[in-house]
Amino acid sequence: MLSRQLLRARFEEVSELLTLRATEPGMLDDWRRLDGDRRATLVEVESLKKQRNDASKAIGKIKQGGGDAAEEIRQVASLKGEVEQLESRLATVDGELRYIELRFPNVPDASVPRAPDETANRVEGVLGTPAHSAFPPQPASEQRRPGHPPS
Numbered sequence: 001m002l003s004r005q006l007l008r009a010r011f012e013e014v015s016e017l018l019t020l021r022a023t024e025p026g027m028l029d030d031w032r033r034l035d036g037d038r039r040a041t042l043v044e045v046e047s048l049k050k051q052r053n054d055a056s057k058a059i060g061k062i063k064q065g066g067g068d069a070a071e072e073i074r075q076v077a078s079l080k081g082e083v084e085q086l087e088s089r090l091a092t093v094d095g096e097l098r099y100i101e102l103r104f105p106n107v108p109d110a111s112v113p114r115a116p117d118e119t120a121n122r123v124e125g126v127l128g129t130p131a132h133s134a135f136p137p138q139p140a141s142e143q144r145r146p147g148h149p150p151s
Helices: 004-009 011-020 027-064 070-103
Strands: none
Touching: 004 011, 004 027, 011 027, 027 070
């Protein structure tokens, strides 16, 4: 599986290499859009958590001074609901990202020729001689298995 850091840092290069591997068009664009959405949501969640923590500290100070903190408590409850909603959305986006990432093939090594199929590969060496049969090859559906009558 390709790392998110690699996809972010070298997006154009990875995009070109994955195109050679016949990756579904648009899959990388979907990944980029979802990743941007995920990162923006993370920033928003962390900001709301900071606000909630600050409000909780303020509640403590108000109660310590003997005041009424009902409004601040409602605010914290509201922030908690927003955080839970965003975290749920984040979980959904993470699942969609993972689904796309698992469908990406590995990028080919730099030494692999850039071509649409194996015909561009070079033969590095041959070990032995190819086997030759006195009979022409048959499709598997026509081959007779020992102990079974011909079909």
